[in-house]
Amino acid sequence: MAIASELTLTDRSDAKERSSEEATNYLNSSRGWKSWLFTLDHKRIGVMYLVSVLAAFLLGGILAVLIRTELISPEREIMDADTYNHFFTLHGAIMIFLFIIPSIPAALGNFILPVMLGAKDVAFPRMNLGSYYLWVLGAVFFLVAMTTSGLDTGWTFYTPYSTTTDASVISATLGVFILGFSSIFTGINFIATVHTLRPPGMSWFRMPLFVWSLYATAVIQVLATPVLGITLLLLIAERALGIGIFDPSLGGDPVLYQHFFWFYSHPAVYIMILPAMGVISELISTFSRKPIFGYRFLAYSSIAIALLGFLVWGHHMFTSETRLAAVIFSALTFSVSIPSAIKVFNWLATMYKGSISLATPMCFALSFIFLFTIGGLTGLFLGALATDVHLHDTYFVVAHFHYVMMGGSLVAFLGGMFYWWPKMTGKLYNEFWGRVSALVIFSGFNLTFFPQFILGTRGMPRRYYTYIDEYQGLHVLSTIGSYLLGVGLVIAAVVLIVSLCIGKKAAANPWGAATLEWQTGSPPPLHNFAETPTAGDPYLLEDYIYDEELNGYVRSDRREENRTVPRTKKLAELQESGAES
Amino acid sequence: MSRETTLAPTHPVEEHSDRFLQHHFDSHEQQFAAGKLGMWLFLAGEVLFFSGLFCAYAILRTLHPESFAMASQLLDVKLGTINTAILLTSSLTMVWAVRCAQLNQRRGLILCLSLTLALAAIFLGVKLVEYSHKFHEGLLWVGSYNPQVETGTPPKNGVFFSVYFAMTGLHALHILGGMGAITWLIVRSVKGHFSSRFYGPVDFVGLYWHLVDIVWIYLFPLLYLIS
Numbered sequence: 001m002a003i004a005s006e007l008t009l010t011d012r013s014d015a016k017e018r019s020s021e022e023a024t025n026y027l028n029s030s031r032g033w034k035s036w037l038f039t040l041d042h043k044r045i046g047v048m049y050l051v052s053v054l055a056a057f058l059l060g061g062i063l064a065v066l067i068r069t070e071l072i073s074p075e076r077e078i079m080d081a082d083t084y085n086h087f088f089t090l091h092g093a094i095m096i097f098l099f100i101i102p103s104i105p106a107a108l109g110n111f112i113l114p115v116m117l118g119a120k121d122v123a124f125p126r127m128n129l130g131s132y133y134l135w136v137l138g139a140v141f142f143l144v145a146m147t148t149s150g151l152d153t154g155w156t157f158y159t160p161y162s163t164t165t166d167a168s169v170i171s172a173t174l175g176v177f178i179l180g181f182s183s184i185f186t187g188i189n190f191i192a193t194v195h196t197l198r199p200p201g202m203s204w205f206r207m208p209l210f211v212w213s214l215y216a217t218a219v220i221q222v223l224a225t226p227v228l229g230i231t232l233l234l235l236i237a238e239r240a241l242g243i244g245i246f247d248p249s250l251g252g253d254p255v256l257y258q259h260f261f262w263f264y265s266h267p268a269v270y271i272m273i274l275p276a277m278g279v280i281s282e283l284i285s286t287f288s289r290k291p292i293f294g295y296r297f298l299a300y301s302s303i304a305i306a307l308l309g310f311l312v313w314g315h316h317m318f319t320s321e322t323r324l325a326a327v328i329f330s331a332l333t334f335s336v337s338i339p340s341a342i343k344v345f346n347w348l349a350t351m352y353k354g355s356i357s358l359a360t361p362m363c364f365a366l367s368f369i370f371l372f373t374i375g376g377l378t379g380l381f382l383g384a385l386a387t388d389v390h391l392h393d394t395y396f397v398v399a400h401f402h403y404v405m406m407g408g409s410l411v412a413f414l415g416g417m418f419y420w421w422p423k424m425t426g427k428l429y430n431e432f433w434g435r436v437s438a439l440v441i442f443s444g445f446n447l448t449f450f451p452q453f454i455l456g457t458r459g460m461p462r463r464y465y466t467y468i469d470e471y472q473g474l475h476v477l478s479t480i481g482s483y484l485l486g487v488g489l490v491i492a493a494v495v496l497i498v499s500l501c502i503g504k505k506a507a508a509n510p511w512g513a514a515t516l517e518w519q520t521g522s523p524p525p526l527h528n529f530a531e532t533p534t535a536g537d538p539y540l541l542e543d544y545i546y547d548e549e550l551n552g553y554v555r556s557d558r559r560e561e562n563r564t565v566p567r568t569k570k571l572a573e574l575q576e577s578g579a580e581s
Numbered sequence: 582m583s584r585e586t587t588l589a590p591t592h593p594v595e596e597h598s599d600r601f602l603q604h605h606f607d608s609h610e611q612q613f614a615a616g617k618l619g620m621w622l623f624l625a626g627e628v629l630f631f632s633g634l635f636c637a638y639a640i641l642r643t644l645h646p647e648s649f650a651m652a653s654q655l656l657d658v659k660l661g662t663i664n665t666a667i668l669l670t671s672s673l674t675m676v677w678a679v680r681c682a683q684l685n686q687r688r689g690l691i692l693c694l695s696l697t698l699a700l701a702a703i704f705l706g707v708k709l710v711e712y713s714h715k716f717h718e719g720l721l722w723v724g725s726y727n728p729q730v731e732t733g734t735p736p737k738n739g740v741f742f743s744v745y746f747a748m749t750g751l752h753a754l755h756i757l758g759g760m761g762a763i764t765w766l767i768v769r770s771v772k773g774h775f776s777s778r779f780y781g782p783v784d785f786v787g788l789y790w791h792l793v794d795i796v797w798i799y800l801f802p803l804l805y806l807i808s
Contacts, residue, residue, distance in 0.1 A: 120605035123615040196615040226626045230633030242724020243743035
């Protein structure tokens with residue numbers, strides 16, 4: 001090909017070296033279970049996290065399918081009402097605390113963040129491993145709760161039921177407390193890493209947007225999670241000792257519990273969505289072959305969401321708090337929707353006149369934009385007081401948060417997994433079946449949850465074991481949708497697992513992205529880079545040209561002639577003095 | 582406090598053969614900056630952790646003013662004042678320890694850390710005495726409130742004591758944690774790990790200790806000096 005032959009020899013041979021069969025990488029640099037269990041390598045810790053959170057997702061997903069099966073008719077199908085209470089509680093708690101909150105930061109972020117920064121590791125590798133151990137310990141406490149007296153309070157543990165039920169509330173809340181520390185440690189690690197381990201040339205506004213999103217998330221993790229910690233400790237003390245803070249029979253205030261709980265749990269939802277939005281920024285840019293539009297708006301909006309997210313917790317309590325509080329929280333809630341909308345417009349503008357490639361990660365990214373938009377808009381109906389009093393605690397809320405958490409965070413997580421899979425494993429997967437999985441997941445998801453919006457507006461309460469006959473049609477649709485969604489997720493899993501066995505070898509940069517993780521091998525060597533690279537513009541994609549022989553992209557030496565973006569003096573100086581080929 | 586060490590610029594190879602410079606950092610300065618930032622972030626989280634209890638204090642005091650009204654008569658202000666002095670002194674010895682580390686004074690470092698540890702232990706001892714008094718008098722949290730005081734009329738319910746035990750209890754747990762960290766520092770100091778080149782852990786545990794001290798400085802007036 002004409003273009004390939006104009007590449008310099010250095011580019012080609014460098015790229016070849018990196019994908020050499022004999023090269024050691026982080027996966028084969030040491031062997032044995034101890035080299036994994038006691039590793040300090042952020043990449044191995046990320047992989048362990050990935051396997052663990054996906055196991056939790058599987059458990060939460062099985063519970064979900066069982067719940068939907070029970071709800072296919074108003075009569076008892078496979079479980080009684082008490083068991084149903086336990087199942088929806090555990091589904092929520094496992095999905096939120098064991099899966100979504102750690103998912104993108106701990107599984108993808110741990111792996112990718114240092115490499116994206118050209119660093120050798122995160123700032124505190126031992127704390128990183130500690131954070132993983134804490135996740136496992138928290139999971140153990142959950143399993144203990146599940147196998148002893150269970151948990152039937154709802155994932156929100158509202159008092160006074162949670163202080164009086166004979167379920168394993170203390171075991172489960174201790175588990176959540178421990179998981180909170182796992183989250184805090186990840187947050188501390190990421191903030192310190194971004195502040196102190198950026199490479200030469202990477203000022204704050206030349207960081208990839210995924211880094212911005214992980215940073216904003218980390219700020220929330222550090223500041224909000226301790227409040228959940230103290231809330232749960234007080235709940236445990238109330239249950240075990242009767243301190244009289246939340247229990248009305250002891251002079252306490254149950255609405256105080258709700259304030260304490262939601263002060264964390266609202267920012268928590270931004271812990272769930274911000275990293276997802278960071279992933280989407282990377283995907284949309286790479287697969288539109290266009291620099292991201294509105295970089296500063298996207299960066300600032302992540303920070304804005306993180307900060308504004310601390311001010312709106314009362315919108316979960318419109319029916320239990322004072323009217324004045326409700327009015328104030330409703331007004332503040334509308335403000336936090338603005339930065340989210342700004343992001344959606346910037347992604348769309350990035351795609352406009354771009355060269356769209358419908359690779360599997362892009363299919364997930366497009367799904368995200370559609371599903372998150374619906375989720376976000378329906379949040380506005382819930383933020384408006386007049387409509388919320390009718391929709392509160394109905395299926396409308398359930399549909400809303402599944403659209404943002406599942407249609408949003410999970411879909412972005414899957415997109416990120418498919419995007420960075422070649423980097424992490426060195427394998428390419430079957431694109432056709434990858435795209436099929438995206439389509440089936442998208443279809444199954446909508447079939448599961450769209451009917452729930454309608455159920456909610458027609459008055460079907462959430463967490464109910466049975467319902468009036470009029471609702472059955474929509475429930476049947478939702479249940480069938482859940483089976484389809486399950487099939488789609490299984491297809492995605494099979495695609496990735498099969499790639500580990502028979503996948504083609506991946507090049508260093510199969511997608512043609514410009515961020516630093518693609519400048520090193522797939523999989524990366526143990527210390528990520530031989531020498532700390534100098535960062536360039538993370539979205540200058542036109543510098544990268546496809547090389548058929550490598551089945552990947554390399555940096556073109558003809559970038560001066562190819563350049564359409566004017567060079568700044570500073571960029572010129574940096575690239576002259578930098579360690580680039 | 583400022584870092585006054587003047588590390589001579591070293592050849593990168595020398596830096597990395599230093600077992601106290603972790604492989605992913607390029608210099609001791611970078612490692613120190615990261616560690617310091619990490620500890621400050623942790624402390625920010627600790628402030629939010631305790632703030633939940635301060636919030637509970639404010640709300641419960643507003644809802645049950647009669648329970649809080651006679652509180653200072655029921656707590657031993659003398660012991661509380663002694664404990665405040667002890668903790669403030671321990672912060673002094675802790676800062677002194679950091680200074681010793683910065684100046685390569687190994688014996689001084691071990692001495693100051695040991696003094697800090699001893700003062701912390703005395704603090705907990707005094708707290709134990711106070712707690713046992715309260716147990717004897719039945720002045721416990723709401724669920725176990727059973728006042729048997731010899732003088733004066735105790736409040737109707739134990740809301741104040743719920744707050745008292747929750748706040749001082751959580752604080753005492755943090756003192757215990759700090760004592761563990763200081764013990765670890767003493768062991769490492771005896772082994773000669775710390776020097777003017779590498780004293781980060783001493784500095785950071787010192788920061789933590791100061792936070793524990795500051796929390797007590799807020800607790801003391803709010804619990805002991807109200808009437």
